[in-house]
Amino acid sequence: MCCGRQARSVVLIGGVPLNFRRSWRLGAGAEFVVEGDEYDTAFFDKGSKFLHYKPQVVLLTSVEFDHADIFRDEEAVRAAFRKLVALIPEDGLLVACAASPGAMESRAARVRRW
Numbered sequence: 792m793c794c795g796r797q798a799r800s801v802v803l804i805g806g807v808p809l810n811f812r813r814s815w816r817l818g819a820g821a822e823f824v825v826e827g828d829e830y831d832t833a834f835f836d837k838g839s840k841f842l843h844y845k846p847q848v849v850l851l852t853s854v855e856f857d858h859a860d861i862f863r864d865e866e867a868v869r870a871a872f873r874k875l876v877a878l879i880p881e882d883g884l885l886v887a888c889a890a891s892p893g894a895m896e897s898r899a900a901r902v903r904r905w
Contacts, residue, residue, distance in 0.1 A: 800824045829871050831861050839871045848884045849876060854893025869893055873900035 799820030805828065807814055827841035827849070854872045856865040872893070877900040879885055885901045887894040 827875065829861075829868065829875075830858055837861075839875070841875050842871070842878070844875075844878065846875070846879055846883065849879055849886070851876070851885065851887045851891075851894045851897060853888060853891040854897050855891075865893075869897060872897040876900040 799818040800816070800822040801818045801820070802816040802824045804814050804824075804826040806826075825844070827844065827846075829839040829841060831837045832840050832843065851872070854869055856862065856868055858868075862868045862871070876885060876897050879901060885898055887898040889895060
């Protein structure tokens, strides 16, 4: 869907990937793949940028203390990721890396309603 030969997704990520030359790609597909950014939105909005997204699918690889200039401690980082996970709609999907304790803890915000 995202990066193969037949990829049609729009892609926007923070770094330069190894398998294509820039951090973005304009595709013709319906999917929009964006790297979530936990950094603050603006000087007047100290919430993480990804809290403005409306994700259908979240691939959560790790949650760890980062951006000490923005977050006071690891719990503040985890709280931001719990808020992100809570944004996933009922018919959405969360894929969390089992090797990341922070990702596994953040998935608790994903409540299934049966």
